Amino acid sequence: MSGIDWTILVITLAGIILYGMYKSRTSKNLEGYFLSDRSLPWYLVLLSIMGTQASAITFLTGPGQAYSDGMRFVQYYFGLPLAMIVICIFFVPVFSKLKVYTAYEFLENRFDVKTRTLTSFLFLVSRGLSTGISIFAPSIVLSSLMGWNIYYTNLVMGGLLIIYTMTGGAKAVAHTQKLQMIIVFVALFIVGYLAVKLLPDAIGFTEALHKSGEMGKMNIITTGFTDKGFDWKDKYNIWSGLIGGFFLALSYFGTDHSQVGRYLTAKNEKESKKGLLINGLVKVPMQFFILLIGILIFSFYQYNRGPVYFDEVSLTQAKQTVKKDSLNMLEAKYATAFTAGDKTEANTIRKTFKGVMERALPDQKPNDTNYIFLWFVKENLPVGLIGLIFAIIFLAAWGSIAAALNSLAACSVVDFHKKFFVKKETELEDYKVSQWYTLGWGVFCIIISMFAYNIGNSLIEAVNILGSLFYGVILGIFLVAFGMKFIKGHAVFYAALVSELLIILIYKMDVISFLWLNVIGAVLVVVLAAILQLFIKQKPVQ
Amino acid sequence: MQNEKTYWNKWYIAVLAFLLVQVIIFFFITRYFK
Numbered sequence: 001m002s003g004i005d006w007t008i009l010v011i012t013l014a015g016i017i018l019y020g021m022y023k024s025r026t027s028k029n030l031e032g033y034f035l036s037d038r039s040l041p042w043y044l045v046l047l048s049i050m051g052t053q054a055s056a057i058t059f060l061t062g063p064g065q066a067y068s069d070g071m072r073f074v075q076y077y078f079g080l081p082l083a084m085i086v087i088c089i090f091f092v093p094v095f096s097k098l099k100v101y102t103a104y105e106f107l108e109n110r111f112d113v114k115t116r117t118l119t120s121f122l123f124l125v126s127r128g129l130s131t132g133i134s135i136f137a138p139s140i141v142l143s144s145l146m147g148w149n150i151y152y153t154n155l156v157m158g159g160l161l162i163i164y165t166m167t168g169g170a171k172a173v174a175h176t177q178k179l180q181m182i183i184v185f186v187a188l189f190i191v192g193y194l195a196v197k198l199l200p201d202a203i204g205f206t207e208a209l210h211k212s213g214e215m216g217k218m219n220i221i222t223t224g225f226t227d228k229g230f231d232w233k234d235k236y237n238i239w240s241g242l243i244g245g246f247f248l249a250l251s252y253f254g255t256d257h258s259q260v261g262r263y264l265t266a267k268n269e270k271e272s273k274k275g276l277l278i279n280g281l282v283k284v285p286m287q288f289f290i291l292l293i294g295i296l297i298f299s300f301y302q303y304n305r306g307p308v309y310f311d312e313v314s315l316t317q318a319k320q321t322v323k324k325d326s327l328n329m330l331e332a333k334y335a336t337a338f339t340a341g342d343k344t345e346a347n348t349i350r351k352t353f354k355g356v357m358e359r360a361l362p363d364q365k366p367n368d369t370n371y372i373f374l375w376f377v378k379e380n381l382p383v384g385l386i387g388l389i390f391a392i393i394f395l396a397a398w399g400s401i402a403a404a405l406n407s408l409a410a411c412s413v414v415d416f417h418k419k420f421f422v423k424k425e426t427e428l429e430d431y432k433v434s435q436w437y438t439l440g441w442g443v444f445c446i447i448i449s450m451f452a453y454n455i456g457n458s459l460i461e462a463v464n465i466l467g468s469l470f471y472g473v474i475l476g477i478f479l480v481a482f483g484m485k486f487i488k489g490h491a492v493f494y495a496a497l498v499s500e501l502l503i504i505l506i507y508k509m510d511v512i513s514f515l516w517l518n519v520i521g522a523v524l525v526v527v528l529a530a531i532l533q534l535f536i537k538q539k540p541v542q
Numbered sequence: 543m544q545n546e547k548t549y550w551n552k553w554y555i556a557v558l559a560f561l562l563v564q565v566i567i568f569f570f571i572t573r574y575f576k
Contacts, residue, residue, distance in 0.1 A: 023568070027575055074568070078561065078565065081558070081560070081561045082558075082561070084557065085554045085558070087554075088550070088554070089554075112575060209575050210575060213574075213575030213576055218572060218575035218576070220569075220571055220572045221565070221568050221569045221572045238565070258572045263559065273550065273553075277553050277554075280557045280561075281556075281557060281560055284561065284564055285564070288568075422548055441551040
């Protein structure tokens, strides 16, 4: 990277930290620190919700996913607008009326302490681990591509944001996310524009889409049906997107405190709802646009020869195994097919190549999807813009990590520290202890990211699945709370425990795509809690 | 109260309608570029 790129990268990151510290002024109590005094307008809530969901991996995976598998990934977000409506009707009014600090506080009002504590604990475990991985995942891509030290990259990715998150709490998080999202979108529009400009003169935007369509990449709507009926292991189709995506979004936005904590900062119920509903309007087009960049990059590489595999570090490792000759032979074949203009053959060879890579490094589960976007940026964009694009990867990571640290600290302080350990503290003591918890979670997540390096790529997938293992059950508890008034604490608590074990068992059996686990987990809790409640009711009569 | 309910119902219908329009457009784009 050139000196100009480094300067832009450093200035952008330093600017965000300074801006976050400038916006750190808030009331020195729990409401000020964790909820920004419940004072934010809808557009800040919206950008905060979007900034929390869109992590660095969103911007790395999105274009790479479109390049490898086509546009069908956008269907994954079809259930989100539906979930926004359900959350506005059922969740927001209750959270707003009870003036809760965490989503799980409501569960004590509705059920009992043990259900609240179990749910908050499940959240802390899954969110704590996944935040560690959301530091590591973009760091490994950047360090592999640029030859940076992984430990220093982890420190910058997960460490610097702690400065403003610790000092300014939810207010600093929301204001920095606003600026981050603006920078991210401006930069992505420039990349989209340049990707079209870099195509050969005779090839315009529509021709590029036609070319991608011929290769099966414009598969935006797919049904999941094959000659043998519906494929339950097919990850992305309109049904898994609408139904599975709905349950995933409902559990994420309705019960994950890293999101609930964002719309609790709104100045009233109306502003929370507006932020969520506009998120429901803009999310699908936003993802469509991110994927479209991947399609344009794919078109670009139909006219300019790119590498057959974009992760050079894994490729070097694979070439030290017995698969070395196969890989070299496929590379030569790919070059010949490309030079001969046979793009279909070249793309088939790439697929075969990926299969050989997986067999060469079975423990690492190598996947170059996350490397495609930054490879294109590094090799083809002008000086200055490269630094900006690398900066947006950090900014996107910071936005979601900052919100996660804020929510982890909120649940630790409100659901555990003040509930079980120190009940009487002054407002200032509450405020200070909250800052220490934020720092503590920041350090914990960095440690997880450092350990993740030793385990490799497979952990990224494992932690994505980890979310699905817990989300459905947590959602089930909330669905019972909102919709089944006759069910009480004991029934839902034991139903949640049994459902969690069953979900892990179903996952181990490997019979269904992980997206469906959210649906199954939620339905299991609802059904089991209803059955258990009948049994518990009958007990005193006997 | 009724006014507020009507106000939010309009929002919900708008979000649903926009999703439906997008799915229809995506369907035609998929067919057009096949």
